[in-house]
Amino acid sequence: MAPALKIGIAGLGTVGASLARILSNRHNKLADICGRPIEIVAVSARDASKDRGIDLSAIQFYTNPVEMAESADIDVFVELIGGQGDPAFSAVRSALSRGCHAVTANKALLARHGVELAGIAEENGVLLNFEAAVAGGIPVIKAMRESLTGNSISRVFGILNGTCNYILTEMERNGLSFEDCLKEAQRLGYAEADPTFDVEGNDTAHKLALLTSLAFGTQIAADDIYLEGISNISIEDIRAADDLGFRIKLLGVAQKTESGIEQRVHPTMVPKNSVIAQVDGVTNAVAIDADVLGELMMSGPGAGGDATASAVMGDIADIAKSRPGHQHGPVLGRPAVHLDPYARARMRSHEGGYFIRLTVEDKAGVFASLAKHMSDNDISLESIVQRPGKNGANGNGDKKTVILVTHATMEDSVRKAVEAISSDGYLLDKPQVIRIERPDS
Template sequence: MAHALKIGIAGLGTVGASLARILNGRHNKLADICGRPIEIVAVSARDPDKDRGVDLSGATFYADPVALAREADIDVFVELIGGEGDPALSAVREALSRGCHAVTANKALLARHGVELAGIAEEKGVLLNFEAAVAGGIPVIKAMRESLTGNSITRVFGILNGTCNYILTEMERCGLSFEDCLKEAQRLGYAEADPTFDVEGNDTAHKLALLTSLAFGTRIAPDDIYLEGISNITIEDIRAAADLGFRIKLLGVAQRTDSGIEQRVHPTMVPKDSVIAQVDGVTNAVAIDADVLGELMMSGPGAGGDATASAVMGDIADIAKARPGHQHGPVLGRPAVHLETYERARMRSHEGGYFIRLTVEDRTGVFASIAGHMSDNDISLESIVQRPGENGANGDRKTVILVTHATMEASVRKAVEAISADGYLVGKPQVIRIERPES
C-alpha cells in the first residue's frame, strides 16, 4: 500500500470536527477504497482545548492556520475557516504555493479569489478541490467539471441556500410571517444570529458565481449578479402564489444569451407541478440544461456539518486516489489563463413574466388607471385578480394581483412607479419573477 496521505485541517468547527470523525472512524475502510491511509497530522483552531468529541491528540496543533499551511509536513491543506479574506486566503495561497493540494468549503473565498488560486494550483501542478462550497453534499462541482465535459451548458439554476428554502417552506406550510419563520430557523440552528448574508441572497450569489464560471468558462464575476433576497416576501405573496398554481423559491439562475451571460438571484414563482417546486425545507437542488444530456436535476442536503464534511471527504479521497505524475484537470473546468472575460448580458424580455401585487384604495378609477399604466408600458397581462376589502379594516382597500406575459423588467418597474405616483397605492408594491422550468 502507498504511503499515507497527510492532512492538515484549519478550522475545527461543526464541519471540521465532523470531517475528523469520518477520517478517524473509517480509517481502514478509507485506506482500502483510496489505496492508501489518510492521516490527520496537523490542525488549527481558535481554542486548542475545546472538546470536539474526536481524538486529535496525534496531530500537531498550530495557533496560526497560515503557519500550518506554510510549515506543516502535509500533502493536503483543508481550509474550513471561512471568510473571503485572511487568514483563509493567505493560508490557501501558502499551501498551494509550496505545492500542497488544497480542499476548501469556502464559497466566499473562491467567489473573490478563485481565479487567482486556480492559477497558482495549476502552475504548481496540484489540486484545488471545492465540492463542499456549493450545495453541500450534492456532487454538482464534479458533475460540471468532469461528467458534463462533452456538453454545452445553456443554463444552470437552483435552490442554493437551505435557510431561505426552509423559511419559504414554513411560511407556506404554517401560514406564518417571514419574521416568525426566521426566528424558528434560528432556534433550530438553520439560520445565523445575523442572517443577513443568507436571507438577502449573498450566499446564493457566491455559489452561483462559481457555477457560472464552470458552466460557461468565464472568469468568476460575483459583482455582476442581480441580487434580491426574501425578506420582503409576505404571507400574502405565498397565498397568492398558491392560488395561481405557484410556489415561491429563492433561485439562483445563470444562462447564456445572445449578448452574454445573465446571472440573477431573486425570489421566484415556479409552477407547483415542477420538480424544483417540490424541493422543501433545508434541501438544495441544482438543475443543469445541456445540449447533449438535456436537463439534469440533483437535490440533497445543502448544509450542515455531516453533509459538508461528506463533500470535503470526497475531495480528499480524489486526491488520495491520484497517482504520482498524474496530470490534474483545471480547477474551474478550463485553465485559469484561458477563462473568458465575463460579459454581462443586455437586458431582455423575461419569458416567464411577472407577478405584481398591489394594495390600493378602493375608489372609482383605480383599476382603469392600473390597466392604463400597463398598456402605456407595452405590458400584456395574462390574468388580473381583485380581492375586495381584504386588507382594510373597513373594507376600503383592495388587493390587485396581475400576472404578465413576457416583458422587460424595466417596463414593469416603470409601470409600478407610475401607479405609485397616482397616490392610491397603500404600502409597497410587490414584483416577483415567474419561471416556468420544463420539468
C-alpha cells in the first residue's frame, strides 16, 4: 500500500468535527478504496483546549491556519474557516503555492478569489476541490466539472439556500407570514440571528457565481448578479401562486442569452408539477440544461456539518486516489488562464413569464387601464384573476386584487407597464412582480 495521505484541517467547527469522525470511523475502508490510508496530521483552531470529541494527542496543533498551510508536513490543506478574506485566502494560497492540494467548503472565498486560486493550483499541478461550497452534499461540482464534459450548458438553476426554502415551505404549509417563519427558522437553527445574508439572496449569489463559471467557462463574476430576496413575499403571493398552479422558490439562475449571460437570484414561480417544486424545507436542488444530455436534476441536503463533511470527504478521496505527479483536470472545468471574461446580459433584456399582483381601487375604468398598459407594452397575458382585496372580503368593496400572468415577455416591457400603471394613481399597494421559470422536467 502507498504511504498515507497526510491532511491538515483548518477550522474545527461542526464540519471539521464531522470530517474527523468519518476519517476515524471509516479509516480502513477508506484505505482500501483509495489505496492508501488518510491521516489527519495537523489541525488549526483558535483554542487547543476545547473538547471537540476528537483525540488530538498525535496531531500537530496550530492556532494560525496560515502557519499550518506554510509549514505543516501535509499533502492536503482542508480549509473550513470560512470568510472571503484572510486568514482563509492567505492560507489556501500558501498551501497551493507550495504544492499542497486544497479542499475548501468556502463559497465566499471562491466567489471572490476562485479564478486566482484555480490558476495557482494549476501552475503547481495540484487540485483545488470545492464540492461542499455549492449545495452542500449534492455532487453538482463533480457533475458539471467531469460528467458533463461532452455538453454545452445553456442554463443552470437551483434552490441553493436552505434557510429561504425552509421559510417559503413553512409559509405555504401553515399559512404564516415571512416574519413568523423566519423566527421559527431562527429558533431551529436554520437561520442566523442576522438573517440578511440568507434571506436577501447573497448566499445564493455566491454559489450561483461558481455554477456560472463551471457552466459557461467564464471568469467568476459574483458582483454582477441581479439580487432580490424573499422578505417581500407575502402569504397572498403564495396563495395566488398555488391557485395558478405554481410554487414560489428562491432560485439562483444562470442562463446564456443572445446578449450575454444572465445571473439572477430572485423569488421564482415554478410549476407545481415540476420536480424542483417538490423540493421542500432545507433541501437544496440544482438543475442543469445540457445540450447533449438534456436536463439533469439533483437534490439533497444543502447544508449542515454532516452534509458538508460528506462532500469534503469525497474531495479528499479523489486526491487520495491520485498520485504525486498526476495531471489533474482543471479546477473550474476549463484551465483558469483560458476562462472567458464574463459578459453580463442586462436584466432589462431578460425574457420570461411574469406574475404581477396589483391591489387596486375597485372602481370603473381601472381594469381597462391595466389592460391598455399591458397591450401598449406588447405584453400578452396567459391568465387574469380578479378577486376582492383584504377589505373586500369583509364587505367593504373599495379594494380589489388583480393578478396577471404573462406569456414570455421582456423584463423591460414589464417594468414600463408597471410604472405606467403606478403613475395612473389607483394602486393602493406596492405592485408585486415575480418571475416565472419553467424547468424542462
